[in-house]
Amino acid sequence: MPSPDGKFVAAAVAVDDHAAVEIWNIRDQRLEFTLGAESGTGDIIWSSNSTYVGQRSGGRVRLWDLGTGAVKGDLRLTNMVRYCSGDDDHHPDTIWIAGGDCRVAWACDDCGKLFICDVENGTIGWSDFNDLDVSSDTKVIAFAPDGSYFVSNRAAGGMGRWDVTDVLTRGHPETATSIPPSPLWSTDGPMLTSIAVSFDQKWIVGFDVTKEILILNAQTGSYLYRILPDGIVESDSIKLHIIPSPDILRISMMEDDRKCTIYSWRVLDAEITPAMPKSVTLDI
Numbered sequence: 001m002p003s004p005d006g007k008f009v010a011a012a013v014a015v016d017d018h019a020a021v022e023i024w025n026i027r028d029q030r031l032e033f034t035l036g037a038e039s040g041t042g043d044i045i046w047s048s049n050s051t052y053v054g055q056r057s058g059g060r061v062r063l064w065d066l067g068t069g070a071v072k073g074d075l076r077l078t079n080m081v082r083y084c085s086g087d088d089d090h091h092p093d094t095i096w097i098a099g100g101d102c103r104v105a106w107a108c109d110d111c112g113k114l115f116i117c118d119v120e121n122g123t124i125g126w127s128d129f130n131d132l133d134v135s136s137d138t139k140v141i142a143f144a145p146d147g148s149y150f151v152s153n154r155a156a157g158g159m160g161r162w163d164v165t166d167v168l169t170r171g172h173p174e175t176a177t178s179i180p181p182s183p184l185w186s187t188d189g190p191m192l193t194s195i196a197v198s199f200d201q202k203w204i205v206g207f208d209v210t211k212e213i214l215i216l217n218a219q220t221g222s223y224l225y226r227i228l229p230d231g232i233v234e235s236d237s238i239k240l241h242i243i244p245s246p247d248i249l250r251i252s253m254m255e256d257d258r259k260c261t262i263y264s265w266r267v268l269d270a271e272i273t274p275a276m277p278k279s280v281t282l283d284i
C-alpha cells in the first residue's frame with residue numbers, strides 16, 4: 001500500500017514465526033522500517049500525512065509513529081464500537097487515520113455513524129452519516145494531512161468540507177445534545193467515486209461517476225478545473241492518490257489494482273497546464 005506522499009510502500013509480512021509491517025522507501029528501494037507486528041496479514045492503513053501507519057488484524061488496529069518507529073496506539077475493534085447504538089454485533093467498516101494529532105476515524109455500517117477518536121487522550125466524537133449528508137453506502141471520505149478537516153461526497157452528489165473538531169466535541173451519542181455539525185462549504189455535482197486532499201492542502205481532487213477529475217480550492221470549495229481524461233479511465237474500481245510538489249500536481253489512479261495512470265499538471269498561481277509527460281500508464 002503506497003503512502004499518500006508517494007514516498008513509501010507498506011506491507012504486512014510473515015517469515016517463519018516472525019511477523020512485521022515493513023516500510024520500503026520507493027525512491028531508494030530500501031527497507032526503511034521493520035515494525036514488530038503480531039500478524040503478517042491484515043489491511044494496511046496510512047495516515048493522511050504519511051506519518052502514521054496502521055494494521056487492521058485480529059480484532060484490533062495497531063498504529064505506529066514512523067518518526068520514532070514506536071507503537072502509537074492499539075485500538076480494539078470491540079472498544080471502537082462501544083458507542084454504537086443497537087446490537088452488540090456492530091463492527092467498524094471502513095477505517096481512516098487522520099494525520100497531525102493522530103486521529104482514527106471509522107464508520108459503522110450497522111448504525112450509519114461516523115466516529116472520530118483522538119488517540120492521544122481517548123476522546124471520541126461521532127455524527128450520523130445522514131447529518132453529514134454523506135452517502136453511507138459509498139463512504140467517499142478523505143482527511144486533510146494535518147487532520148483538521150475531512151472532505152466527503154454528499155448523498156445527492158457534490159462535496160462537503162467538515163471540521164474534525166466539530167465532530168470530536170460532540171461527545172457520547174447517548175448524552176450529546178449539541179446540534180449536528182455543519183459543512184464549512186459544500187458543492188453540488190455528480191456522485192463521487194474517489195476524493196483526496198493534496199499534501200499541501202491547497203487542492204481537493206475528486207473523481208466522479210461521469211469519469212471527470214474535479215479540482216477545487218480547498219479553502220473556498222470553488223471549482224478550479226474539470227478534466228476529462230482521454231478515454232483512459234474505463235474501470236469503475238478506481239483508487240485515486242495525489243502526489244503534489246511545489247509546482248507540479250500529480251494524480252495517480254489505480255485501476256483494478258494493476259494499472260496505474262499518472263497525470264501531471266504544472267501549477268502556476270491560477271493557471272494549470274499539462275506538464276510533460278501528460279500521462280504515463282504503468283501495467284503492474
Ligand SMILES: [Zn+2]
Binds near residue numbers: 085
Ligand atoms: Zn454501530
